[in-house]
């Protein structure tokens with residue numbers, strides 16, 4: 001018997017994969033929006049994508065509050081700002097994202113969910129399993145909406161709402177969310193301030209597939225050690241502050257550009273150097289000063305995290321890579337900078353400079 005499943009439109013699907021992956025790779029957490037208002041048709045398209053998300057036993061727990069009222073958005077943004085301040089004071093070393101943009105977004109989609117619908121999910125399961133399925137399902141709807149937004153030239157972000165927290169209470173009151181409805185995720189949405197170049201490392205840093213994929217069974221020889229995990233955590237924590245670099249002020253970016261320009265910034269490289277010491281950093285700087293070809297503009301070092309970032313005005317890629325080799329530096333991720341409008345790189349450099357100074 002033939003069913004519709006026997007006839008996948010293979011050619012069409014193959015075509016769609018390329019577009020889908022393009023959208024997936026283009027999506028990023030947007031923390032700076034253009035002020036342009038959003039037409040309702042676009043918002044509806046985003047919501048429609050959320051509605052079609054899969055959910056455990058099809059329990060469809062989600063409900064969406066679309067906030068476009070400027071005054072309300074500002075008041076909600078203030079709650080996030082206060083939360084940010086309190087988070088920062090709780091753990092000043094952590095690179096907390098900034099929330100100043102929330103009140104400036106043209107639209108907020110507040111993703112709520114009704115926990116009573118968990119009853120649809122298999123009863124014999126322990127309640128915590130049903131809770132997991134409930135949360136996973138909400139996440140599926142959120143990601144559908146994020147991708148739909150990207151496909152429409154919009155951007156958004158997931159903002160976690162900590163439940164049973166004083167800020168959640170304030171949000172509930174402002175949005176008039178009744179019990180037992182839960183507020184799961186806040187999604188500011190709008191036209192992104194910029195679309196960073198996806199080929200630039202840093203915008204979408206992701207672990208490579210070869211690190212993540214196991215065939216048939218888990219390859220235990222690749223189970224990462226505690227040290228490797230710690231190193232990863234440090235790396236992500238140091239470089240993660242996209243919240244910060246997306247919302248760097250114009251002034252600080254201009255100041256950085258002024259300090260760095262006047263030179264041809266052609267190359268930016270990032271190296272992992274386990275066992276890095278301050279002496280080694282100084283040695284590398286001295287070596288660079290005496291090498292006429294490398295033309296190093298900046299060398300930022302995070303000694304504790306074992307990371308280096310070099311910015312160079314060398315004429316060719318070979319000249320820089322030759323210098324790395326001569327210094328015994330491990331192979332680098334090397335990006336070519338296009339200074340004009342290359343905000344992703346400027347932000348990345350700014351972040352690294354900020355982070356390394358703070359560490360010092």
Ligand SMILES: Cc1cc2nc3c(=O)[nH]c(=O)nc-3n(C[C@H](O)[C@H](O)[C@H](O)COP(=O)(O)O)c2cc1C
Pocket residue numbers: 027028029030097157158159160161203204240242243
């Ligand atoms: C479940 C989830 C919760 C998140 N919560 C927050 C959040 O509370 N605040 C924030 O600034 N970003 C949040 N993010 C965004 C992540 O920081 C971001 O996805 C990650 O750093 C990868 O960057 P990218 O989205 O630009 O690729 C969240 C993302 C997910 C998937």
